[in-house]
Amino acid sequence: GAVVSQHPSxxxxxxxxxxxxxxxxxxxxxxxxFWYRQFPKQSLMLMATSNEGxxxxxxxxxxKDKFLINHASLTxxxxxxxxxxxxDSSFYICSARSFGQNSSPLHFGNGTRLTVT
Amino acid sequence: RKExxxxxxxxxxxxxxxxxxxxxxxxxxSQSFFWYRQDCRKEPKLLMSVYSSGNEDGRFTAQLNRxxxxxxxxxxxxxxSDSATYLCVVTPTDSWGKLQFGAGTQVVVTx
Numbered sequence: 001g002a003v004v005s006q007h008p009s010x011x012x013x014x015x016x017x018x019x020x021x022x023x024x025x026x027x028x029x030x031x032x033x034f035w036y037r038q039f040p041k042q043s044l045m046l047m048a049t050s051n052e053g054x055x056x057x058x059x060x061x062x063x064k065d066k067f068l069i070n071h072a073s074l075t076x077x078x079x080x081x082x083x084x085x086x087x088d089s090s091f092y093i094c095s096a097r098s099f100g101q102n103s104s105p106l107h108f109g110n111g112t113r114l115t116v117t
Numbered sequence: 118r119k120e121x122x123x124x125x126x127x128x129x130x131x132x133x134x135x136x137x138x139x140x141x142x143x144x145x146x147s148q149s150f151f152w153y154r155q156d157c158r159k160e161p162k163l164l165m166s167v168y169s170s171g172n173e174d175g176r177f178t179a180q181l182n183r184x185x186x187x188x189x190x191x192x193x194x195x196x197x198s199d200s201a202t203y204l205c206v207v208t209p210t211d212s213w214g215k216l217q218f219g220a221g222t223q224v225v226v227t228x
Contacts, residue, residue, distance in 0.1 A: 043218050044204070046216075091158070093160050105151050106163075108160040108161050109160060
């Protein structure tokens with residue numbers, strides 16, 4: 001079945017540095033990918049919708065200059081957390097859906113646990 | 118009111134017992150419904166889609182009640198490995214791909 005790969009799984013960085021997270025669809029093309037953030041014991045929160053070849057669409061309250069999204073190909077989207085701070089520590093998850101399948105479920109990446117010290 | 122609501126639990130279930138829980142959604146035009154399972158510190162994984170007529174997958178049964186705007190999940194003969202958080206996910210028709218997530222219902226199966 002469809003697989004979404006996310007890298008890295010864990011990252012620890014110092015405050016002020018930037019972290020890039022990759023999300024790849026391995027056996028299907030994804031014109032749209034989604035980025036979520038999940039804090040402990042809370043639900044997944046959609047941060048932004050990543051569109052191949054165009055600008056990402058950010059949810060209200062998500063800073064586009066802080067969370068840079070690039071979707072340069074049909075199989076890769078990246079999320080860069082710029083100038084990370086301890087409050088950015090969270091579980092970041094990407095997801096994708098096969099193109100043209102609105103009623104199909106999302107496939108999730110394995111998530112990236114970011115810890116900012 | 119949240120768009121998708123779930124009882125957070127935890128539901129403490131003896132091994133072998135049956136547990137059921139619901140998820141309510143506010144958008145009557147919602148199109149697709151799913152149950153995902155999320156283990157601690159892991160990504161959600163699709164458990165099953167929910168069809169209008171209801172569907173069963175082994176020990177798991179999902180139902181959809183459009184009139185009352187809720188879906189349900191029933192787990193029979195609970196196993197220890199069923200311990201997880203179950204997320205209700207809904208796709209509204211007016212927002213392609215932007216799934217709406219419930220906060221999850223925690224199930225703890227005890228020996």
